[in-house]
Amino acid sequence: MARYGKLLRIDLHSASWMVEPISKRDERKFLGGKGLGTAYLVRELAAGTDPLGPGNKMILAAGPLTGTSAPGSSRFEIVTKSPLTGIYLDCNSGGHFGQELKATGFDMVILEGVSPAPVIVSIRNDSVTFLDASGVWGKNIYETENEVRRMVGDPEARVLSIGPAGENLVKFASLSNDYSRNAARGGGGAVLGSKKVKAIAVRGTRDIPVVNLRAFQETVERAKQIIFNNPWVPDQRRYGTPRAAGPVNENGLMPVDNFRSGKASSVEAINANAFEALTFKRLSCGECPVACSKGYRKNEVRLEGPEYETIALFGPNMGLFDPECIAEINYWCNQYGIDTITAGSLIGAVLETGVVGIPGNTPKHEIVKDTLHAITFRQGTGDILAEGPRIAGRELGIEYFVPEIKGMGFPGYDPRCSHGTALAYMTADRGACHLRAWPLGRELGGTWEEDDLDGRIMFVKEQQDEKAAQESTIVCQFPYGIGLLDPVLAELISLSTGEEWTLDTMKEAGERTWNLARVFNVREGITRGDDYLPGKFSQDGIESGPLKGKVISRGDQDYMLDTYYAYRGWTADGIPTGETLKRLEIEEET
Numbered sequence: 001m002a003r004y005g006k007l008l009r010i011d012l013h014s015a016s017w018m019v020e021p022i023s024k025r026d027e028r029k030f031l032g033g034k035g036l037g038t039a040y041l042v043r044e045l046a047a048g049t050d051p052l053g054p055g056n057k058m059i060l061a062a063g064p065l066t067g068t069s070a071p072g073s074s075r076f077e078i079v080t081k082s083p084l085t086g087i088y089l090d091c092n093s094g095g096h097f098g099q100e101l102k103a104t105g106f107d108m109v110i111l112e113g114v115s116p117a118p119v120i121v122s123i124r125n126d127s128v129t130f131l132d133a134s135g136v137w138g139k140n141i142y143e144t145e146n147e148v149r150r151m152v153g154d155p156e157a158r159v160l161s162i163g164p165a166g167e168n169l170v171k172f173a174s175l176s177n178d179y180s181r182n183a184a185r186g187g188g189g190a191v192l193g194s195k196k197v198k199a200i201a202v203r204g205t206r207d208i209p210v211v212n213l214r215a216f217q218e219t220v221e222r223a224k225q226i227i228f229n230n231p232w233v234p235d236q237r238r239y240g241t242p243r244a245a246g247p248v249n250e251n252g253l254m255p256v257d258n259f260r261s262g263k264a265s266s267v268e269a270i271n272a273n274a275f276e277a278l279t280f281k282r283l284s285c286g287e288c289p290v291a292c293s294k295g296y297r298k299n300e301v302r303l304e305g306p307e308y309e310t311i312a313l314f315g316p317n318m319g320l321f322d323p324e325c326i327a328e329i330n331y332w333c334n335q336y337g338i339d340t341i342t343a344g345s346l347i348g349a350v351l352e353t354g355v356v357g358i359p360g361n362t363p364k365h366e367i368v369k370d371t372l373h374a375i376t377f378r379q380g381t382g383d384i385l386a387e388g389p390r391i392a393g394r395e396l397g398i399e400y401f402v403p404e405i406k407g408m409g410f411p412g413y414d415p416r417c418s419h420g421t422a423l424a425y426m427t428a429d430r431g432a433c434h435l436r437a438w439p440l441g442r443e444l445g446g447t448w449e450e451d452d453l454d455g456r457i458m459f460v461k462e463q464q465d466e467k468a469a470q471e472s473t474i475v476c477q478f479p480y481g482i483g484l485l486d487p488v489l490a491e492l493i494s495l496s497t498g499e500e501w502t503l504d505t506m507k508e509a510g511e512r513t514w515n516l517a518r519v520f521n522v523r524e525g526i527t528r529g530d531d532y533l534p535g536k537f538s539q540d541g542i543e544s545g546p547l548k549g550k551v552i553s554r555g556d557q558d559y560m561l562d563t564y565y566a567y568r569g570w571t572a573d574g575i576p577t578g579e580t581l582k583r584l585e586i587e588e589e590t
């Protein structure tokens with residue numbers, strides 16, 4: 001049924017594990033991945049749980065399509081409480097780890113407690129072993145991954161690991177798999193570090209039980225045709241996400257000099273063509289016909305990427321326009337296990353404000369690398385920066401200049417560029433995030449009249465629900481068009497599970513999940529007051545470029561929140577009403 005209907009619960013303190021069933025009811029209500037992980041997090045975490053204490057849990061979840069031949073289905077989700085924001089966190093990552101995780105025979109793994117000593121958790125089908133990690137504690141990601149594979153004695157094992165940043169509880173430490181694929185945002189790496197888990201190795205040899213195999217395979221072929229017919233796909237395949245750099249800059253949305261200006265004089269040196277010229281090999285996540293990943297290699301610097309966000313935030317955002325320098329910075333983020341987005345937006349702010357100075361003729365990219373090192377090993381000011389944008393901003397007295405919402409650093413698009421983008425950042429369940437709704441393309445394409453805020457608001461709400469369903473399925477956002485659910489996905493889920501899914505029931509599962517995440521956040525103290533842009537973005541206009549002078553006024557933010565909450569069936573304070581929870585059949589979860 002493309003589901004095994006069971007989860008593996010691992011107690012790190014006692015180095016023991018047990019297998020539990022996942023109810024059919026939960027599968028139907030929450031679909032998988034993000035949805036199921038969110039339901040378990042809400043049920044099992046008491047309000048106020050210390051994200052870095054033994055009470056937090058790290059949930060790894062596959063979806064009903066993970067491990068099948070459905071296009072773009074290799075991803076897995078992590079769900080936990082974030083040490084960066086103190087609220088809900090989920091991330092997903094591509095590569096090949098997700099497929100291997102599913103092939104162990106579990107739909108979900110829950111890690112609980114804290115290991116008494118550094119440990120590697122090795123899951124091979126339905127057996128779990130705990131290996132001494134003292135020999136790899138302190139090592140960077142690439143070396144860790146190679147060493148863990150050697151230690152488990154299986155070159156085909158896939159490894160999820162943390163680097164020194166996760167060990168040192170840097171609040172925006174990432175989780176890494178397949179060397180440079182990352183579940184990067186929100187500090188999942190620090191959660192694993194707090195549990196003294198250096199790595200999780202998985203090796204599965206089970207077949208994924210697809211119910212209606214023949215019809216499923218035919219539908220997979222149709223899904224591929226839909227993808228190949230999507231006019232958006234060829235450029236994604238050729239250039240990957242760096243394709244965004246040129247248009248973003250031309251339209252004045254680029255973060256330049258810590259989100260002061262929206263347009264750099266030129267991004268030719270770091271645009272799609274520049275990075276294509278530096279690509280030595282096209283790479284791909286498992287089961288993906290798009291293959292948008294770019295292999296970069298120069299001397300010791302080897303990685304998949306850089307992706308657009310990294311280019312924007314470590315590029316124009318801090319006045320760097322050398323692609324090789326950006327690739328090298330990306331490499332060190334990967335090796336230390338650090339989220340490039342939060343690191344880039346935070347370092348942009350400390351460079352602008354002079355908190356980190358640039359002595360003499362020292363090249364700026366060397367200063368950036370030194371700062372990453374200081375953050376990773378908590379040296380000097382780096383120890384403060386390691387606490388993340390909100391705490392560092394306050395402690396260093398530069399709060400006004402640090403772009404963050406709910407403690408999460410800004411992605412690589414200035415939210416003043418569009419009301420829809422601003423609302424998407426303001427209301428994202430894990431803090432400032434561009435991946436929960438993507439109205440920007442439509443705004444630039446003229447989908448809505450200038451004064452049609454309601455159209456934008458409804459779109460953000462609808463797409464958040466669709467994306468939650470996509471991340472529960474789980475498929476990559478790119479092959480089917482950014483954030484769009486294609487009806488073929490419902491067919492694929494139905495044929496693989498034997499359950500009846502439609503686009504509408506998928507969206508309903510997504511909406512249920514979105515509301516549950518909000519319930520979690522409200523329980524942790526989130527209110528309407530946390531859903532606004534930082535003051536700078538309603539007060540200081542973009543300094544130059546086509547959108548010069550643009551702000552998102554506080555009045556417009558109020559209107560957007562009022563309307564958004566009403567669409568969602570939330571109170572004026574942003575709390576899901578009892579009626580909404582009842583309609584979504586989740587009142588008993590709260």
Ligand code: SF4
Pocket residue numbers: 072073094095283284285288289290291292293476477478479
């Ligand atoms: S589109 Fe790109 S990121 Fe998405 S699954 Fe395919 S290769 Fe991976």
